[in-house]
Amino acid sequence: MLRDDLVREGQHAMTVCNACRYCEGYCPVFQAMEDRLTFSPGDLAYLGNLCHNCGECLYACQYAPPHEFAINVPRTLSAIGVASYEACCWPSFVASAFRKQRLPTMLGVVMSAIVALGATVVAWRPDIVTRSDWRGDFYSVIPHPAMVALFMAAGLFAVGALAVACGRFVRETGFTTAGSSRPAADGSRARFRFPALSALGDALTLRHLHGTGADCTDSLETRRPWRRWFHHCTMYGFMLCFASTSVAAIYHLVFGWPAPYGYTSLPVTLGTAGGIGLLIGPAGLFALRRTRDKALTDPAQSRLDTGFLLMLFLTSLTGLLLLVFRNGPAMPALLVVHLGVVLALFVMLPYGKFVHGIYRTVALVKFAFEKSD
Numbered sequence: 049m050l051r052d053d054l055v056r057e058g059q060h061a062m063t064v065c066n067a068c069r070y071c072e073g074y075c076p077v078f079q080a081m082e083d084r085l086t087f088s089p090g091d092l093a094y095l096g097n098l099c100h101n102c103g104e105c106l107y108a109c110q111y112a113p114p115h116e117f118a119i120n121v122p123r124t125l126s127a128i129g130v131a132s133y134e135a136c137c138w139p140s141f142v143a144s145a146f147r148k149q150r151l152p153t154m155l156g157v158v159m160s161a162i163v164a165l166g167a168t169v170v171a172w173r174p175d176i177v178t179r180s181d182w183r184g185d186f187y188s189v190i191p192h193p194a195m196v197a198l199f200m201a202a203g204l205f206a207v208g209a210l211a212v213a214c215g216r217f218v219r220e221t222g223f224t225t226a227g228s229s230r231p232a233a234d235g236s237r238a239r240f241r242f243p244a245l246s247a248l249g250d251a252l253t254l255r256h257l258h259g260t261g262a263d264c265t266d267s268l269e270t271r272r273p274w275r276r277w278f279h280h281c282t283m284y285g286f287m288l289c290f291a292s293t294s295v296a297a298i299y300h301l302v303f304g305w306p307a308p309y310g311y312t313s314l315p316v317t318l319g320t321a322g323g324i325g326l327l328i329g330p331a332g333l334f335a336l337r338r339t340r341d342k343a344l345t346d347p348a349q350s351r352l353d354t355g356f357l358l359m360l361f362l363t364s365l366t367g368l369l370l371l372v373f374r375n376g377p378a379m380p381a382l383l384v385v386h387l388g389v390v391l392a393l394f395v396m397l398p399y400g401k402f403v404h405g406i407y408r409t410v411a412l413v414k415f416a417f418e419k420s421d
Contacts, residue, residue: 055089055092062081062087062095064117064119066082077095079419090221093135093217096126096127096128096129097217097408100257101122102122103265103344106341106343123345126349133146133352133404133407138216138398145396146352154392165391169190182375182377186307189379189383189384192300199394202391206397210398221411223413247416251408257279266339267341274332275340280329282325282329285326285329285364286360288325289318289319290322296309316371325364326364327368334354352404359400363389367386
């Protein structure tokens with residue numbers, strides 16, 4: 049599943065940590081580690097995705113560089129996390145996409161989608177460059193059936209690829225629900241009475257993102273809450289945008305209310321709130337990355353972060369611009385650009401940082417079941 053060099057590095061780090069146990073109360077990684085005497089590639093993949101990269105353990109570790117053991121748990125698990133994305137992705141021959149996500153490559157995918165979509169629209173509507181009275185009518189630029197067919201195909205592909213990858217990850221990490229039916233023994237373990245629910249709560253609140261304190265670790269002497277809050281803006285912004293699209297689909301298909309919708313309507317309100325979150329969150333996380341200790345994250349993980357943040361930011365920016373100028377002559381061009389960015393996002397979704405949210409949730413559920421046993 050993982051490269052031999054990563055397995056050896058991960059086993060070395062976890063063996064030293066298991067002997068030391070100074071960080072045992074820091075996060076679920078060390079609690080899960082203590083339940084194991086040896087570490088298979090599946091165990092390391094599980095721990096790599098259970099790690100939230102808070103960084104607290106690096107600064108507490110007496111064996112961290114420049115010690116000869118050179119233990120750097122956050123960076124090691126970060127590299128293992130990326131390797132697990134590659135090992136589990138589907139189809140397998142595109143696994144290298146996780147390593148090739150440079151900025152020019154991603155922009156090339158976006159531009160290709162925009163050009164292809166734009167050429168199709170111009171061929172279908174030759175008057176697109178002369179007409180100005182669009183009045184927010186998106187479906188006069190791209191017919192609703194064509195838009196639905198295009199994005200349903202892209203969406204189903206993304207969901208299918210993510211489902212297969214998630215299934216592979218579950219199988220490789222040896223997920224089990226042993227102990228799930230047992231009641232809590234006392235008040236301190238009551239949160240594990242329903243392991244899946246407690247794990248989902250941890251995922252939605254990012255409870256483990258800030259290590260042992262109230263704030264996130266940026267460097268040796270810096271603790272700030274911004275990384276957690278910007279993650280929240282990004283995650284819930286994405287969810288609000290998805291909710292907006294879902295509500296709009298219900299309006300159109302169930303009630304027969306086609307777009308455009310008023311600025312105070314539910315789809316627009318949800319989309320605007322989500323779009324603002326997807327501007328603030330990615331921009332804030334990108335700014336924090338410039339000052340955060342580089343020793344905490346593997347370079348391959350950093351590239352995935354940058355690419356995913358860029359795609360989310362562009363999706364939000366083009367969507368909000370389209371909303372503001374939807375009644376003007378620039379609407380067709382803005383629509384093509386926005387839909388091209390969204391299409392590129394869908395295509396790259398199974399091969400970028402988005403998968404970490406799925407794998408981490410699975411790892412949290414596995415951890416909750418282990419603790420309930």
